[in-house]
Amino acid sequence: MRTLLQDLRYAARVLLKQPGFAAVAVVTLALGVGANTAIFSVVNAALLRSLPFRDPERLVQVWETTRQRDFGQREASYPDFLDWRRGEAFESAAGYAPSFFTLAGEGGPERVRGAAVTANFFDTLGVKPARGRTFLEGEDAPGGGCVLLLSQGLWQRRYGGDEHVLGQPVATDGGSCTVVGVLPAGFSFAKLGDAEMWTTLRPSEMQARARYWHWVQVVARLKPGTGLEAARAQMQTVAARIAADDPQSHAGTGISLVPLQEEFVGQIRPVLFALLGAVGLVLLIACANVANLLLARSTVRGKEVAIRAALGASRWRLVRQLLTESVLLALAGGALGLVLALWGTDLLVAAIPQAQLAFMPYLRHLPLDTNILLFTFGLSLLTGVVFGLAPALAASRADLQGAMREGGRGSGARRARGARDLLVVSEVALSLVLLVGAGLLLKSLARMLSVNPGFRTENLLTMTVTLPPARYADGARAAAFYQELLRRVSALPGVGGAAEVSNLPLSGDGGTGTPRVLGLPESATEGAESHLRTVSANYFEVMGVPLLRGRGFDERDRAEAPPVVVVNQTFAERVFRGAEPTGQRVTFKFTANQPPFEIVGVVGDEKVTSLDARTTPVIYFPVSQGPDSRMSLVARTTADPSALAAAVRGEVRALDGEVPVFGVRTMEQVISDSRATFMRRYPAYLIGVFACVALVLAVVGIYGVISYAVTQRTREIAIRVALGAQGRDVLRLVVGQGLLLALAGVGFGVCGALALTRLMSGLLYGVSAADPAVYCLVSLLLVTVALAACLLPARRAAKVDPMVALRYE
DSSP, X not given: OHHHHHHHHHXXXXXXXXXXXXXXXXXXXXXXXXXXXXXXXXXXXXXXXXXXXXXXGGEEEEEEEOSOSSOSEEOBOHHHXXXXXXXXXXXXXXXXXXXXXXXXXXXXXXXXXXXXXXXXXXXXXXXXXXXXXXXXXXXXXXXXXXEEEEOHHHHHHXXXXXXXXXXXXXXXXXXXXXXXXXXXXXXXXXXXXXXXXXXXXXXXXXXXXXXXXXXXXXXXXXXXXXXXXXXXXXXXXXXXXXXXXXXXXXXXXXXXXXXHHHHHHTTTHHHHHHHHHHHHHHHHHHHHHHHHHHHHHHHHXXXXXXXXXXXXXXXXXXXXXXXXXXXXXXXXXXXXXXXXXXXXXXXXXXXXXXXXXXXXXXXXXXXXXXXXXXXHHHHHHHHHHHHHHXXXXXXXXXXXXXXXXXXXXXXXXXXXXXXXXXXHHHHHHHHHHHHHHHHHHHHHHHXXXXXXXXXXXXXXXXXXXXXXXXXXXXXXXXXXXXXXXXXHHHTSTTEEEEEEESSOTTSOOSOEEOOXXXXXXXXXXXXXXXXXEEEOTTHHXXXXXOEEEEOOOOTTOOTTXXXXXXXXXXXXXXXXXXXXXXXXXXXXXXXXXXXXXXXXXXXXXXXXXXXXXXXXXXXXXXXXXSOOXXXXXXXXXXXXXXXXXXXHXXXXXXXXXXXXXXXXXXXXHHHHHSHHHHHHHHHHHHHHHHHHHHHHHHHHHHHHHHHHHHHHTHHHHHHHHHTTOOHHHHHHHXXXXXXXXXXXHHHHHHHHHHHHGGGGGGGOSSOOTTOHHHHHXXXXXXXXXXXXXXXXXXXXXXXXXXXXXXXTO
């Protein structure tokens, strides 16, 4: 221990005598360690930290699987859920469905995200309330009273943390509900976003018996000792029994069990692994840079090492001393990197759109816990050994006579120069891998954003309104409200047209259904489960969706008129396969007692879920024949749509002050905040930043090697000049050395990129992992910056005065 303390004190003195060298090394390492720590903080929160529920490893999400091409898995119907929770694999199973509430009070109505859950939902998760109680058995029975649980944030914000709110009725759009409890601070369920209000799931009479109506999501707790595979096998027996009892709507269905942790983070896992790999490459490049500095420094310290060896120091003793200096540098870099990581972690989270962060609550609070501290410390130690070992071994091979000779130009110097060249080649290769990855992701993002969504996205303002059911239970009154709202908004200056739709395109929201076409066999619509949309008559015109056949909706489609629908092109092609769709009549299971719907028109395809998703069938219903309680308003403007948001809000309030308006965004913002865009933009931008850092480090490394080589070869260059070499010959000599290193690095980097970028193919859209354009552009960029890095030392070498350089030889 005493020897170690001596080594540490000596290492500290040596580094303090060279503050410039130490500062450069520490900052370089801090960039690498800090980036790795920041990404690890996110990985730790998302993938390593256990869910904040009781025995989270026994929690699973349960899905119904189908043979549908576009809907491979879906929610359960309520009767299915009842059968599932009786399965032998589960200790308990709970159902939930996202919902919204409108709270009345001072300041106007407030729209609150929430959920309807079965009474055993919180018991299944193992969550206890902070105040009051959770739901009791039987409170989720059909026709029961309305009870509420509040989140800690809503309780504090809306009710000032008043204990007396418990047991009191609260006015919502569903009527009067009694608050029975407050959930603990920090509680969240990622599948439900930032839900703040919870009520019991009470199915309607139709929902309680309809097996075709899939709307209940299910979370279950496995029995102790029941493994996931055994539970899956048991649930397949349940699925087979349901399919046998109801072959019409459950033929070919199964049941899938997904660990809840995987359900929460499965989509973001590839992104995190890609980022972790990128920062790992940055750290390797930083290590190579510092190793280069140490190799250059070891040549200068050759006499010191030789003298210590001559005085009896063993090679192990010399290596240990030099490694101690490297580890001390790495620990200093790790400490600074930890500070940078705390700042960088905030930036990582801030770069996530709020619409997506709501479904990743595990990233809202990233504490500096033991895992992160241990990771940073271990990474710093490993880094110190990695970049310090080779220079320490090189320096410890002391050539006493060569080191004591003036200039110290011996085999040790030549070995160090070869090692430095190899490190620079490695830096260039690793930088190329990062740059290629960033280039592929950016090109993929550009390809996705250039996809035609099926409508015009420019100058389009969107917002959502919800009608209180108690006051707009009559469909005619709701239709009149929407019609008057359109008239008022369309009359605003700067509005070119306004329309309504039950769910915005690219939102992925809304129900689905499979129609039955009269006169065709059921097999004709087997793969035509469709998104269902309710729209105003002028929706297609305002959105710019082309009418391909027949007609759109108009004044003929009144409430008392025969029901009609419009279908999109994908539906027409899948179901009718070239036959004329207009005039055909379709029915749905949920409209079995109503007249069939006539298809009056075919429109172009809109992207319903995301820009990079496969186009799905869509069926449109006229709002005049059955308005939804919640509709999105879209207004086509002649100028900046954001400037008209306040005016449109004002028209809604003037029409009915108790109708809430929320989700006010332009269509560009809708696209930008969507999950598909986030999943491609986020890694593209971050890996692009890391690639730029790597490029700078590689350029510094090339410059350092060439500059050092010029210094070491000053005598040789002077002799060449004395013998008649011109400045351009010297330039060619020096630049050629740098370009040779860069080209070698590019060659190795291309091979590495071809192998590694295949691992991120799942993050690419419309781009091959071996895209030649990206590889060529990145290679050209690296060679160009390498040339620029060589020019300065090359120009200095070309100006060598042989008389001055050879004076002391």
